[in-house]
Amino acid sequence: MTEAANILPANDENLSAAATRLKSGGLVAFPTETVYGLGADARDDRAVARIFEAKNRPSFNPLIVHVLDLPSAAQYGEMDARAQQLAAAFWPGPLSFVVPRRADSGLSLLVSAGLDTVALRAPAHPLARNLLTRFGGPIAAPSANTAGEVSPTLASHVAQSLGTNVDLILDGGACAVGLESTVIDLCGDRPALLRHGAVTLEQLQDVLGVVDDATRPADGQAPRSPGQIARHYAPSIPVRLNASDAVAGEVLLGFGSGVPEGVQNLSPSGDLTEAAANLFAALRALDSPEHRAIAVMPIPETGLGRAINDRLRRAAEAHNG
Numbered sequence: 001m002t003e004a005a006n007i008l009p010a011n012d013e014n015l016s017a018a019a020t021r022l023k024s025g026g027l028v029a030f031p032t033e034t035v036y037g038l039g040a041d042a043r044d045d046r047a048v049a050r051i052f053e054a055k056n057r058p059s060f061n062p063l064i065v066h067v068l069d070l071p072s073a074a075q076y077g078e079m080d081a082r083a084q085q086l087a088a089a090f091w092p093g094p095l096s097f098v099v100p101r102r103a104d105s106g107l108s109l110l111v112s113a114g115l116d117t118v119a120l121r122a123p124a125h126p127l128a129r130n131l132l133t134r135f136g137g138p139i140a141a142p143s144a145n146t147a148g149e150v151s152p153t154l155a156s157h158v159a160q161s162l163g164t165n166v167d168l169i170l171d172g173g174a175c176a177v178g179l180e181s182t183v184i185d186l187c188g189d190r191p192a193l194l195r196h197g198a199v200t201l202e203q204l205q206d207v208l209g210v211v212d213d214a215t216r217p218a219d220g221q222a223p224r225s226p227g228q229i230a231r232h233y234a235p236s237i238p239v240r241l242n243a244s245d246a247v248a249g250e251v252l253l254g255f256g257s258g259v260p261e262g263v264q265n266l267s268p269s270g271d272l273t274e275a276a277a278n279l280f281a282a283l284r285a286l287d288s289p290e291h292r293a294i295a296v297m298p299i300p301e302t303g304l305g306r307a308i309n310d311r312l313r314r315a316a317e318a319h320n321g
């Protein structure tokens, strides 16, 4: 028997119920002017891990963090003069900035997929803004669909795609833009467009002068996907997978109940959501030159385990030539 998804009209009562859900680590789908987002508290590792679980994503991609305005964005990322100019021109609206993460941001490492950068956007949709105001914090939200499906522009699309994997769906009618937000990378000297969207390259160039189009392959190079541009976080020391033990000089990263005491453990109870929530913080904690390598105990290749193993394999390969 399939249970029906929890679609509610976006009135005052349900908006406040949605904010309460977010505060207790729940998942709430809500309309933005681009597409419906699958939202969670961006500071809560467990809640963010649940996003990946609900979408059945086979890998951890960085997520866009939704905020009300420039001052709130500046709490989480370095909003330089270029970001301020762009925000003045296009926020609130369908434009996301990838900027350096502030060390004191308090954001989950999982929203950045372990990177030192964060994507920030202030959406224009009145219901998204109403929810942000009631919640009073940053909301991580990718599109509210299962991995590989098209983005939802109606509450019923979300229900069809995610069913009861989402705690509550706020129905705000059809999304006006129906296209994902434009993504611009402001981490380097030259601004770079990472994803096309409703705000065009020409509009960005009008404000900033030069903006590189990183969505197109440079001459003689393979096309760059957003995932490649994001660069994957990898520890500076080697990672060895499916280890039963640490050998000389290695440090062990455990999973499950059979882990020796005093060893860092992704989840003593073998819970993959907890393991995903702890992954990047654990890797960073063990990434020290005093160790020769990080030896990671086996993680089951099911559910979120696939995304965890995908990230660990990339980290392992980063040191294999």
Ligand code: AMP
Binding pocket: 061, 062, 063, 064, 098, 112, 115, 117, 118, 119, 141, 142, 143, 180, 181, 183, 194, 195, 226, 227, 229, 230
């Ligand atoms: P979605 O949240 O599903 O709309 O997708 C987010 C988009 O923003 C993807 O194309 C990501 O690769 C990109 N993105 C988010 N955060 C970062 C980041 N820290 N660095 C680079 N790209 C990012």
Ligand code: MG
Binding pocket: 142, 143, 151
């Ligand atoms: Mg998507």
